[in-house]
Amino acid sequence: MKPPALAEWLLARAIGSQACADAVVGDLHEEFVRAVDAGRRAAGLWYWTQAVRLAVRFAAVRLTRGAPPAPIPPSPGDSLMRTLAVEVRHAVRALRKRPVPTAIVVLTLALCLGANAAIFAIVDALVIRPFHYPDVDRVVSVTETDPASDFRRETVSPANFLDWRRQSTAVQQLTAMAWWDVNLVGRDEPERVQGFQVSADFFGTLGVAPALGRGFIASEETMGAHRRAVLGYGLWQRRFAGDPAILGQTVNLNGEPYDVVGVAPSGFDFPMGAQVWVPLAFDAKAAARRTARYLTVIGRLAPGRSLEDAQAEMATIAHRLQQQYADDNRDRGARVYTLTQGMMDEGLGPILSMWQASALFVLLIGCANIANLLLARAAERERELAVRLAIGASRARVVRQLLIESLILGLIAVPGALLAAHGGLKVLVSYMPARIARFVPGWHDIDVDGRLTLVTIAMAVGTALVFGLLPALHSSRPRLAEALKSGGRSIAGSRNRLRRTLAIAEVALALPLLVAAGMSARGVNRFLNGPQGYNPDGVLTMRAVLSEGRHPDAAAWRRFADQAVDRLGTMPGVEAAAAANVIPSIAMGQSRDIEIDGTPLPEPGRRSSVHYRVVTPRLFDVLQLPIATGRAFTAGDREGSQRVAIVSESLARRHWPAADPIGRRMRVVGGEWLTIVGVCGDVVHDWFIDRRAPTMYLPYEQAPAGFMAFVVRTSADPANARADAVKAIAAVDRMQPVFDVMTYRELLRDRTIGLQYVAAIMTTFGLFALVLAIVGVYSVMAYVVTQRTHEIGVRMALGATRADVMRLTVGQAGRLTGVGVAIGAALAVALGRLIEAGLLGIVANDYRMVAGFGAILVASALVAGYLPARRAAAVDPVGALRSE
């Protein structure tokens, strides 16, 4: 049982002398061993606390041992360490003398640094190192490249993968993975689980050893020998009660028996939250396919080979394959990425950089604020600094002294920052539903750790330099004569200019942040509550993919859908039920190229592609999707009756802009002609890319599909119908699992979760910025009023009224903010354009919002100016003049 090594090391370093360290660290070790009986965790915590306390004490003793009690400039013979120690002690004393400003600075810094630390933690966990496998730097992801764009990551065809694996020497253990979510049938109710088909080397490539049993062997990549499975640890615990006897038993996946050969280690769910893995076996036909690209390929760099070697070799191999298979592989290259790059969601980058940028904005505003406070403090200490300069301290030395103070402020703020980051991250992580979090590698590792602590300390030091340097340089300017004179107001002019500039900068930075926050909040609101084209309230949804073994053909699909919709529709409290291949906002789609009767069919690539939906008759009722003209489907639209279709208004507009589409004919290219019987409203399928996409609807009976989503409109809260709905499907086929059972509102929430995060974080930052900016304006005004007490007294003695004085002060606050808002508005409009163009797409740049937030800023600043103004107006002219 060993105490925490880092704590031990820190303590030993702080003590310094070897013998002394041995005794002290040994004592603590001895006591730790005793404390462990009370619990390992508690002992670790205890050890840390004691070690840090001792370390601080010893360090302090060492630094100050023998130092003179007063900050007398040390003689040139003194060591640098000794000099520093004196300065540190002096700085600490200076900070303790003014507890309130010190507390404000530390709090501001803690929040600003905390925001940055939190964002960095997210970037670190999701982008920099989402995977924690041994030697993960050596694991690579190999993709095909698209002829159109060299840098698009494309999935790989089986034949190309097999050729790569045979020919590559720089990348070993090439492993392909194919998405395979399956119906698991076992001792309990059936369940949809996330599975992956993987090559035999899969576990070896990642350097992961199964917790139980084994991974796959090469012979299991052959058809017939491929019915083996490795279960995920969670699945094993949950469904099989962690029974080790599971090895050698069979589980039923998609209606077929698979032998369980292993259990993955706890926490392993690569890729994408996989819960079960089976060998990826190709039959001869599949192995020869070069145009069906559906494999994700990873591998391990051979010892001594670099990523560049691998890239060069794969390029050569791909080039050879291009020549060999000129038709299928035309312009198809290959690219090697690190695993982290290769598996990262391409959409994540811009969002995260936006957050990081906003966090930096907040930090900058915080810096401006703190610089302001320090300037005010420097004014109070003007005389002290002047004296030090006068008796011979060099300017560098005074600057150093002030910087040390800033540095100490920064470091004191670090624990608070980490605490704030920890709290914020906990909220962020827990808000994400598990069903989505599994697609984000690294999501659950987001937290404060040693690395983040180091980064935060570095940020604190950097920030301290930024906010400390300006006031330090400014206050140490050698203008002794003025400062030493008793009035000393002549310096105030230039310092006030600096302070005003800082306050203006704060306002100017806050406004764009507020506008960005407002825009993203409005975007989310539109996604969630804007017109969807249908009514998502009061609807329960769920999905099913029919097991091939049990429902092999179209007739079986029809039977199943018919019975399921019937059962769901007759549940108590249900108004109507329907099924469709795809429902709006679901995370999948199907589209087809269409041909219009009487119009020549264009070349491939220029054809009209539309959303393709097959639906049971009552879908339009359940979703309250309005039929504009014509009719909805009826039970009469059956197999063998006239083939019909309903088109969306956008499709009708695209192909029959001037005429009535009812009665006209269209078809899926290569399919049978369909007669249009109705036109329905447009729906939002995806707020980003599919807002009013042309859509065709076919009767499910005439074009059945083996997968479907059910929608059920209930008279009460749809969430309460979950259990009954699952039972209704089980009554049709008790081996058929359903999944994603949730209300339509939940579905919409899931779909927009990324943007909700953007909005929540931006709003937090925006509010931060607002508060900081107002505090900034307030502190400048309060300071200015204090400084002008004398002047105000003179004015009032000469007949100025209280109202005049108020006007003067509030007016100054207003002018300050006005300038800030004007600059900020220009920035906000530019930023708004960026957001409009790049990220959200649906939120128009809104000048009213810029104006609104600008007005809020000005109003708050006036309030911030009013408080000191009231104080100014209450000045007793006689007292003010006498104060000189």
Next chain:
Amino acid sequence: MADAYLGEFEHIVLLAILRLREDAYAIPIREEIEAKTGRSVARGALYTALDRLEAKRCLRSRMSAPIAERGGRSRRYFTVTPAGLAALRTSRRALQQLWQGLDEVLDV
């Protein structure tokens, strides 16, 4: 340094070391003080006091052989030097003089 002036805590530490005889290293010293005086002692304060007493030559320390349950580190055993004993004697005498005739005031 027979005339070394002892602070209250130093006084207590020296007495605790004397009571422990052969077994006086930091952990038992701290425990002894806490047990007998009923007040808790910060580890850092004790180490500082021990160092200070050694600097005043009231204490001498030696390192033991490495011990496994301390992660192979040595213990630092303390003994009170003749100078330390003299300082204690001086303090005790001074206190006794001052205490004389005060018992009924304090009602002990």
